[in-house]
Amino acid sequence: MGLMSDAPEPDGRTPDNRTVERFRIVVLPHLDSAYGFARWLARDPVAAQDLAQESLLRALRYFHAFRGEEARPWLLRIVRNTWTDMRTRYAAESESLETVENQVAAGPDPEQSAEAGERRRHVAAALAALPAEVREVLVLREIEDLSYKQIAGVLDLPIGTVMSRLARAREKLAAELRGRLGRRDHGLSDL
Amino acid sequence: MDCPTCEAMVDAYVDGELSARDSVEFEAALAICTDCRQRLEAARTMSGLLRGLPADPAPDLLRARIERELRAIAGRPHERARERMRWAAVAASLIVAVGLGWLGGNLTGQGGRQSDEMIAGYLRVAMAETPVDVASSDRHTVKPWFVGRIDYAPPVHDLTAQGFPLLGGRLDVVDGRKVAVLVYRRNQHRLALTVWPAATAGNTSPDITVRDGFALARWRHAGFEMRAVSDLAPAEMGSFATALDKAADSGS
Structure with missing residues (x-):
């Protein structure tokens, strides 16, 4: 669904130094947003950190397909889709409520x-x-x-x-x- | 405008998503529709309550984990990368290199978790655009700032004359306890000094180690445990510790 089906596949190459540097400047400043959104999706601080980390790394793998659109919504979309893929791992949602x-x-x-x-x-x-x-x-x-x-x-x-x-x-x-x-x-x- | 139309526009109005023309129409309809006015108030209240929730920035350890991954992918950050990135990378590697050992036997002697927390605190100083909560080179401003924020009065000394101007102070949390962090500058380098009351008496001389070009110092002086981290040369870290101890002894 969403990004993972309609976006290009990761090109399978390790991002080079320049790509990582560009990623730091364009995407990394939105880590707070990614984590904030992740926290409300996962409703658990530990799961939220895992989700945010996984999302950022996924964003780096897909960064070659980033075409200069707004980076924050782009990243949040990846967080949302990563959560869709991860949530089964954190199926015990209900017991996270107290944590929040x-x-x-x-x-x-x-x-x-x-x-x-x-x-x-x-x-x-x-x-x-x-x-x-x-x-x-x-x-x-x-x-x-x-x-x-x-x-x-x-x-x-x-x-x-x-x-x-x-x-x-x-x-x-x-x-x-x-x-x-x-x-x-x-x-x-x-x- | 009939009420269902106006009802459907309430949230878009609150969110500033109506066109200018629709807004005018909506406001006119609102004047004669009590129901929709109530809906509007309710929607605004909910919006305000959610916007009043405290921001929850990404934890420093998460930053460090991501930084470590990025480094693993790209190798060391480029020389021209911004200073804070360099700090982040160094501090992230510090977590790996130093692990649980260096800060061991500190607050409660449990090692482990609070060591990570303290190193994460250095990251905060190193990476933040504003590394301090109270920015002042005047110790008479910095010291009182801590009153009521932590349960002890940290020693604050301005070392400008010795080449280490005070940038200010901030709070950190180590093992659930709030501690004072003082931030100093040496040329373009930052130095973070974490200070808390010592559990054992007696002074020790600074134990200075170097990892990844990063100077670490730990010592105890005048009843306080001191932990300093900087990307200074070890000799300069030594000068810092000496200058600080001297200032403490002379009460300046």
Whole structure:
């Protein structure tokens, strides 16, 4: 699916020095994005690192076919497709949910109020709990700040589908948050 | 505009994906449609909450792993590669070369994981566009910055007169504990000094080793464990340690 079927095969040659240097300049600066997206796909920091590493190396193998389009969506598309190939290895998705929650809890948050931190934990947990199909579109839009057109490219979908999926995703997130806050009653009633 | 049309446009409006004409139409429809106004508010709230999540940059060890792979594929980075790339490569190889040994017996004496964490911290200093969280050559600015951020007061000395201007400081996490990292400069080289209270008393003289053109120093002085890494020549690393100890003893 996606990139792996419609893109050229890797040419099988080891990338030369110049290619690697160009790759460092063009693609490597987007490692943070790749890892961020990977984290929300895999919902586990260790799997996310494996996914990001595998994606970067795959990107290098396909870099000869890179034609100067925008590098970040190009890389994110590879992350998405690599995850499709890898996810069976990490089939135990459900037990990763707590990890995301804990990870956000442990994140660097020195200047923020406890209430703000608490709210972010709920938001992160709610996002992590969403089905992959709506989760990925939200992450690409709100966290990676991609346009509809770029998201359409990453997910290999028509723009109209991106738009309707995003609307559905926001509704689901709101419902998920209401459920969590209702259940735990943390007084964030202004949501 | 009927309501289903306007409803379908809410998210595109929030995302700035409507054409100017559609936006005007949508806003006009919104003025008379309570439902859609609520939808708009809800969509904006969700958007705002997600955008408020903290950024989660790639861990330094992931960078190091990728850097190692790239090096294996292309050989050593080209001489003309940017300085930070050179640092990254050297520091990545450091992880391999030094492994678990060099920093052993540090914070809790468990070796292993915290050594990786510390070396990853050097990577951060070496690779970051802004290597410090507090940028100042004034120790009276740098030292108070650590107050309330870590549970000890690290010794901060400006060594400009000795040829090592202070660039600033930053926090690192070693074995779950926050530690102070001071960053110095020698010509165009950076030097990262990690400092934490020593568990044992007594001074030791700097033990300086070299790997891949990288100078490492470890010693204990005036109640603090010191670990310094730089791509300086070992003799210069020695001068640094001497200058630092002197400054500590004279209280300047």
